Amino acid sequence: MNAPAFWLPTGTGRVVDLLQPSVEMIDLKVDVAEALARVPRFAGHVRSGAYSVAQHSVMGADALWRETGNKDLAAAFLLHDGHEFVIGDITTPVAGALTRLGGPQVGRAIEYLKRQVDRAVFQAAGIEYPFAVDIAAAVKAMDLRMLATERRHLVAPTPLRWAAEVEAAKPIRLVGKFRVWPWPEAADEFRARLDAYLPRKKRTAA
Numbered sequence: 001m002n003a004p005a006f007w008l009p010t011g012t013g014r015v016v017d018l019l020q021p022s023v024e025m026i027d028l029k030v031d032v033a034e035a036l037a038r039v040p041r042f043a044g045h046v047r048s049g050a051y052s053v054a055q056h057s058v059m060g061a062d063a064l065w066r067e068t069g070n071k072d073l074a075a076a077f078l079l080h081d082g083h084e085f086v087i088g089d090i091t092t093p094v095a096g097a098l099t100r101l102g103g104p105q106v107g108r109a110i111e112y113l114k115r116q117v118d119r120a121v122f123q124a125a126g127i128e129y130p131f132a133v134d135i136a137a138a139v140k141a142m143d144l145r146m147l148a149t150e151r152r153h154l155v156a157p158t159p160l161r162w163a164a165e166v167e168a169a170k171p172i173r174l175v176g177k178f179r180v181w182p183w184p185e186a187a188d189e190f191r192a193r194l195d196a197y198l199p200r201k202k203r204t205a206a
Contacts, residue, residue: 008086011035016086021117026124029191035085037187043091046154046180053081053089054186058193060146063172064138065197073138075127075197078190080139082121083114126199144169153178 004017010031017025026032036054044050061078064070081089090110099107115130122129131139148169151162161167181189 010086016117018086018113019116021086021120023120023124026120028121028124028194032079032082032085032121033187033190033194034183036081037183037190039084039089041089041150042155043089043094045156047156048154049180050183051150051154051180052183052186053084054183054190055181056146056150057081058186058189059149059172060142061193061197062175063145064142066173066175068138071197072127073135074193075125075199076131076135077139077142078193078197079118079121079125079127080143083117085121086117087113125194141169142172145172149174149178154180 004015004020006018007015008018009015010025010027011034012027012030014025014027014031033054036057037052038050039053040046040050041053041056042051057078057080061074064077065074068074095107095110098110119129130136144165147166149171151166152171
């Protein structure tokens with residue numbers, strides 16, 4: 001077997017081929033959970049501490065579960081940023097600036113990498129991907145609501161307005177005080193939601 005041209009090592013010693021990732025390269029409960037717990041949202045610009053992609057994913061998944069009682073929606077949201085366990089969080093402004101500088105093909109390349117990794121992550125989780133239209137719409141809406149919530153509680157006020165869809169989004173109803181979790185707690189909470197929301201046959205998969 002030839003070595004892939006572009007790959008990353010994971011915490012468990014796996015190798016993820018960025019262009020052709022496969023299910024065998026995905027460890028949900030260690031590599032994905034722990035990496036997402038250490039990847040900061042907002043490029044780290046949260047003064048109360050690094051607010052992780054894992055916490056964002058858990059809180060949004062829980063909100064969908066509380067509001068709908070639908071585990072499929074909760075599971076889809078839990079893993080919707082799964083690609084970031086190897087790609088990192090390329091913030092929307094950075095992706096937009098790169099696309100402006102490099103042309104539309106840059107944006108398409110970023111989206112292609114995300115889809116390739118997401119496909120492997122969701123296949124490992126036993127979830128259909130790409131999402132059905134209704135699930136994709138629910139995940140997108142919750143992502144905006146989580147962003148509105150995070151902006152309200154974590155991000156310093158700025159003199160500029162955010163995108164209209166963010167300004168219009170309704171924050172989620174919080175359970176308790178919004179606090180930033182340390183990464184080990186975020187990883188453990190993410191693992192707990194894997195057990196709670198994934199299809200039964202996949203709940204014990206590593």
